[in-house]
Amino acid sequence: MTEQTCGVRDVVDLGQDDGDTAEIHDECGVFGVWAPNRDPARMTYFALRALQHRGQESAGIAVGDGKTVLVRKDLGLVTQVFTEADLAAMPGKVAIGHCRYGTAGAKGWEAAQPHLSTIDDTIIALAHNGTLVNFDSLRRELIEMGIPFRSNTDSEVAAKLIGYFTQRGHRLRSGIAHTMRMIKGGYAMVLARENALYAFRDPHGIRPLVLGKLGENEWVVASETCALDIVGATYVRDVEPGEIIRISDDGMRSERGLPPADRHDCIFEHVYFSRPDSIKDGSSFYLMRHNMGRRLARETPVDADLVISVPDSGTPAAEGYAAELGLPYGTGLIKNRYVARTFIQPTQELRQRGVRLKLNPLPDVVRGKRIVMVDDSIVRGTTSKQIVRMLREAGATEVHVRSASPMVKWPCFYGIDTANQDQLIAANMELKEICSYIEADTLGFLSIEGLLSCVPSGGYCTACFTGDYPVEIPKSFYEEKFLPGYTPHNPDPSASDASISISDIAFDLKESENGD
Missing domain, CATH: 3.40.50.2020 (Rossmann fold)
Known part of the structure; x- marks a missing residue:
């Protein structure tokens, strides 16, 4: 038995023994399109086909037609969830789509996305790629405030928060910005209401989100550029960390939801997740x-x-x-190539x-x-x-x-x-x-x-190799998930808004409204 050094890593000569490895999975892929004169539901369907590698557990599409938002979602691959009749029954101006592999919360139908939330008479639909490390505490606080949930996913927590803050601030972009102050982790989200498309991303840029253009005031956002290619869109730029984009009849507008933090793109997008043609x-x-x-x-x-x-x-x-x-x-x-996620278990x-x-x-x-x-x-x-x-x-x-x-x-x-x-x-x-x-x-x-x-x-997030986590991992979130002798290298929690509660922000919004 010999050991040989090659470059930076060791290469070892050994005999045989026993072992274990399985696939790893990203949480999901997201897509959004503003194209009033096209067929946004059908475009979203084909974009989700291009993003299918990012999640095979469930798929969903939500469409805004200028008056309301309709959603169709179910367990299974994109081709299993949607029929020609489904797409024909979903005309509209704006659409978002999602394909999911779950990492936070339930894995049943209730966890399929997009998630719906109501803001007075307005319906919003939200699709999310990533994980929110503090969603448990936020969910408990919302439940104590009387807000109901259909699942225990972090994505539904984000949708409910946006609805709650928007009701009190009377402006959806403000509701999104205040939600971004509360949620911690890696996320890229797309949101549709009846007459607008929104996209926003965590301040570190951990999860990817790109912006593309179809035509005059026709825009798309997606987890990867391969989804732009399939619908004929041209890549414009990445959605900036902490940025909120709004697209409507008034055009595309950008504003800062949170100040950008140190950049930490997920390095595993480069190793494994993103399609090679992206x-x-x-x-x-x-x-x-x-x-x-x-x-x-x-x-x-x-x-x-x-x-x-x-x-x-x-x-x-x-x-x-x-x-x-x-x-x-x-x-x-x-x-x-025809073996994919299935609900039929082998013998x-x-x-x-x-x-x-x-x-x-x-x-x-x-x-x-x-x-x-x-x-x-x-x-x-x-x-x-x-x-x-x-x-x-x-x-x-x-x-x-x-x-x-x-x-x-x-x-x-x-x-x-x-x-x-x-x-x-x-x-x-x-x-x-x-x-x-x-x-x-x-x-x-x-x-x-x-x-x-x-x-x-x-900047890249290399926490999976080094243990250097760019966003603080709450102890309640990681307890019993580390082996003895391993302690995560968390950033200083005093640098975050972790102590702010939902009711604190709601109070600030009420005071601001009273002062106008």
């Missing part, structure tokens, strides 16, 4: 991931016969890894076959070869181990595993479902132990410095 700062996520693979090859090279990827998210990095070392790149694993026998429901090796490609298997990340470990075993059964003589991201050691509380540290293999094991656990010949991870060198310059 763009950020002029570069595609495909190119960034290709460069991650090149950097990974320089940091953790290995002598091998063939580089393969874990499709599809690991493919750009695998291509970059092979190109950097001058190794052949091939297709060693075939993905079943126990099929469940035991695990990853084979989604991936199958090509013996003719890997037999007799020393394989480098590149994946976008290794989070829990189970999938990696199963794939390594499959490749060996298919005849690979060696399997060297490479991760195009650093070790994920800390849970995410801003919209990714890694909220318990005991699920994270790198928090429980050292590099040698992980290598043995997944039964690889060698194992290498991209360094944090290497990852940041491959993405556009700017």
